[in-house]
Amino acid sequence: MATKKNNSTQVKDIAYYNRKFWKIFLYGTGGVILFFLFASWGLFGSMPSFEELENPESNLATEVISSDGETIGKFYNENRTAIKYSDLPKHLVDALVATEDERFYDHSGIDARGTLRAVTSLGTSGGASTISQQLAKLLFHGEGSRFLPFRMVQKVKEWIIATRLERQYTKQEIIAMYFNKADFVNNAVGIRSAAKVYFGKEPRDLKIEEGAVLVGMLKNPSLFNPIKEKRKELVFKRRNTVLGQMVKNGFLEEAAKESLSKKPLVLDYHPESHNEGIATYFREYLRDFMKTWAKDNPKKDGTEYDIYRDGLKIYTTIDSRMQLYAEEAVDAHLANLQKEFFKQAKTNKNAPFIKLSDAETEKLMDRARKASERWRQMSSQGKSESEILKSFSVKTDMTVFTWKGERDTIMTPNDSIRYYKHFLQTGVMAMEPRTGHVKAWVGGINYKHFQYDHVGQGARQVGSTFKPFVYAAAIEQQGYSPCDSIIDAPYTIPKGRHNVTETWTPRNSNGTYKGMVTLKYALAQSINTVSAKLIDKVGPDAVIDLVKKLGVKSNIPSQPSIALGAVEITVEDMVAAYSTFANQGVYIKPQVITRIEDKNGVILYETVPESHDVLNKDIAYAVIKLLEGVTESGSGGRLRTDGGGFGYEMMTGYPYVLRNPIAGKTGTTQNQSDGWFVGMVPNLATGVWVGNEDRSAHFKSITYGQGAVMALPIWGLFMKKCYADKELNVSKEPFERPANLSIKVDCWKPPVKDTTAVDQEEQNTDEFDF
The missing domain is CATH 1.10.3810.10 (Biosynthetic peptidoglycan transglycosylase-like)
Structure with missing residues (x-):
């Protein structure tokens, strides 16, 4: 009986545990199933919808693509x-x-x-x-x-x-x-x-x-x-x-x-960052363009395109090879020229400023302090002005720019401001005259440390590079030709004429006068009196009207002194204006974008070239022949030489020995604050400006402070690199001569000038403006 009872108990126990096992199993399985269902329904946090699976959040970088198919930069939150x-x-x-x-x-x-x-x-x-x-x-x-x-x-x-x-x-x-x-x-x-x-x-x-x-x-x-x-x-x-x-x-x-x-x-x-790689200044210019474009070109749903997330493709006109060559030319020349600047600054107690009083220096320094990131941050923290000013005199660890790479050092913020104001800056832009396509854009020497763009943002006095506009107006309105003669002699514009408030008598730089000269010779030698005579004949307003048609946006005073370059213009506008002469008198607005596509390749935007006629072909060609004279027998003749002399030993890349037709003009402003060279061949126009951030910081003398030494070498080095790259097809041919040319342009060529001579440029002051 006991055995039967035990057997019965065991059977019941087995049945009990079986029921319990299956109950646990079923509940467990059900719980797991419910757990998965609840998770899939989003009860434990949101789950992606079908639409999200179709189009998962992408956060794609916008690519900046060069004309030769290279990615030269990106805008992104995630790269x-x-x-x-x-x-x-x-x-x-x-x-x-x-x-x-x-x-x-x-x-x-x-x-x-x-x-x-x-x-x-x-x-x-x-x-x-x-x-x-x-x-x-x-x-x-x-x-x-x-x-x-x-x-x-x-x-x-x-x-x-x-x-x-x-x-x-x-x-x-x-x-x-x-x-x-x-x-x-x-x-x-x-x-x-x-x-x-x-x-x-x-x-x-x-x-x-x-x-x-x-x-x-x-x-x-x-x-x-x-x-x-x-x-x-x-x-x-x-x-x-x-x-x-x-x-x-x-x-x-x-x-x-x-x-x-x-x-x-x-x-x-x-x-790959916003501060590194090539074309950094151009990419920042493009970023500003895209912000405006995004507001003006919304998506179909009304929202704006996000250049940091939407994976756009911006196809630009920049050629990555030309861009690299331009940046290499800047680095090669300015790294060496900077050595001379520092050398000269050692004997200047107020370096890098020249002829500034203590009060003027302090005003300049105060302006720089208040524009600094340190001032902005401390001000946002509620610091008083006295506390902020005190911090500028406290030594601190910092990393500074040098031409040999970044350097860790200890100095006061005041000293770092002075240190950075020593550096020569530059703006370089190259453009195709017939298309308006910008092929290279160098806005400065190092975007990480100097973020001001000297191509499209900074307008500087242009010196003698303005003179061709005066000559062009004279050819158009007075019927002059490059071969016509004019007297180089002392010349005075009396008070009251052309808004002159005081009698204006410009002088040539060396105090000498050549007598009867051709216009081509006068521009090649940058003779001030001839430029003054020409603007007196046509009037400043006629020159200003022409310059505006050439795309210059700067405000230009109606004064005869503009003939000698007392005008502030950007590198971008100067290159576009000069390009008009190479494009047979047709102005084309500089173009940096060809099209913009979305991430799927749909075209969202295509640039339509903007152009208008400014001069007839004959006049434009006549100006080209004038400008060729500058590189044949003027300051641009350095491009033809085999190097040597005039401080060339401290530069790199010489000789140039460029033998093909080149139209160009150098320019230097008062006190050597700005050096320019704008040079052209038939399918490429390139402008170069060099100078310090502040006009009161400059070379002491014209030896190093003129455009032919500061700016022209960058142009020469850039062009040598472009010519060495046969795939670029940069022209060495003559400029196209109009059929049935009505203006005499084939003049007798004087002996080649000593290329160490200086441009003759002067403003409406008693000081020489080279």
């Missing part, structure tokens, strides 16, 4: 440019799959074997996140939390999103999306940015060992950061681990792996 799967090399895809998700092609978003292994080993054998799960994390909920309950919820959300992604996209699309979204640190988000930043190439051009470095970074980009010297050995081992995984999964032969594993870690690091 990311999406590419297609077809742009990825096979070895890069193989490396990713082999390292991050060996069964990627066999699962539907969740790797069951990997998950079970991770659970049973409590994660000690590695994680189980598939590429799809990692993509889900990147796209929709970030890195997640370390708090276990939250992490469990997030892991479930990853699984759900991963399976949805697998249903929505092909395996190839998932790999492309993952590569496009991954962060490789150092402002490199996405594989295209990473390939450009670390190896200076497109993803399709990556070598196997280079691709392995980038795939290896995905495990922990900060830890496996290849530019950190102390991490180089770690990155090297990680790269070889990736190569080993490729062998394990049949993507790479063992022999190839052994060979590649022995190769050193070689980078070609190209940081």
Whole structure:
């Protein structure tokens, strides 16, 4: 009886535990199902909608693309440019799959074997996140939390999103999306940015060992950061681990792996930021343009385009090669010229300022202090003016610009202001006269440290480079030709004529006069009295009217003294105005953009050239012949020489020995504050300005302070580089001569002038204005 009772009890116990097991199993299974359902319904936090899966948040960088197809810059919150799967090399895809998700092609978003292994080993054998799960994390909920309950919820959300992604996209699309979204640190988000930043190439051009470095970074980009010297050995081992995984999964032969594993870690690091790379000043100019464009050209839904997130493509007229050559020419010349400036400043107690009183110096310094970032920040913190001023006299650690690279030093902010005001600045722009396409734009010497743009933003006095406009007005209105003669002798414009308030008698720089000379000779020698006579004949208003038609936007006073260059004009406007002469009298507005596309390649904007007739062909050609005289027998003749003399030993890139037709004009303003050269060949016009930020900082003498020494060498070095690059097809041919030319332009050529001579330019003062 006892046995039967025991058996009966055991049966009941078994039935009880069976019921309990199944109840727990069913409740557990139901709970898991409900947990997944609740997560998918968004009860544990929002989940992406179908529309979001169709168009996942992209945050794409806007690309600035040169006319020769190079990306010269980007605007971004994340430096990311999406590419297609077809742009990825096979070895890069193989490396990713082999390292991050060996069964990627066999699962539907969740790797069951990997998950079970991770659970049973409590994660000690590695994680189980598939590429799809990692993509889900990147796209929709970030890195997640370390708090276990939250992490469990997030892991479930990853699984759900991963399976949805697998249903929505092909395996190839998932790999492309993952590569496009991954962060490789150092402002490199996405594989295209990473390939450009670390190896200076497109993803399709990556070598196997280079691709392995980038795939290896995905495990922990900060830890496996290849530019950190102390991490180089770690990155090297990680790269070889990736190569080993490729062998394990049949993507790479063992022999190839052994060979590649022995190769050193070689980078070609190209940081991409708003302050680095080429065309930095141009890109900042373009950023301002795009802000206005975005307001004036909204999307269909009425919202504005965001240049930092919408992945636009801005196709520009800039040629990346010409841009590089222009920047190299600036660096080569000004790095050397700056040495002479510092040398001269050593004997000046108030350096870099010349002939400034203590009160004037303090006023200038105070203006610089109040314009500084230090003043702005301390002011926003509620600091008093006396506290802020005191801080400018306290020594502090800082990094300053030098022509040999940045330098860490200790100095007061007041001293740093003076130090930076020593530096010669520049503005360089090159443009095609017939199209208006701007090919190079250099707004200064270093955008990180000097952010004022001297091409489109800063107008400076132009000196003798203004004289061709006076000659052009005289040819048009008085019927002059370059070969007509005029007397070079003392000349006075009386008080009351042309708004002259006091009698004006300009002088030639050396105090001598040539007597009867041709207009071509007069412009080549930059004779002041001839320019004064011509503007007296046509009147200042006629010259101003012509200059306005040539696109100059500056306010020009109606005074005869403008004939000698007492006018402030930007480099951009000067180049466009001169280009009109090379374009047979037709003005074309400078153009920097050809079109703008959205991320899908839809054209949003195309530039329509703006042009109008200014002069007839004969007059424009006559001015060209006048300007050719400057490079034949005037200050521009240095371009023809084989170097030597006149301080050339301190410069680089000489001799020029340019023999082709060149039309150009040098210019230097009062006290040597501004040096100019605008030079043209038939298909390229380039203007160069050089000077200090403040006009009171300048060279002591004309020897180094004239346009022929400050600015012309940059033009010469730039053109030599352009001519050496045969693909650019920069012209060496003569300017096109109009048929049935009615103006005499073929004059007797005087002997070549001593190229050490100085331009003769003077303003309406008793001081010489070179």
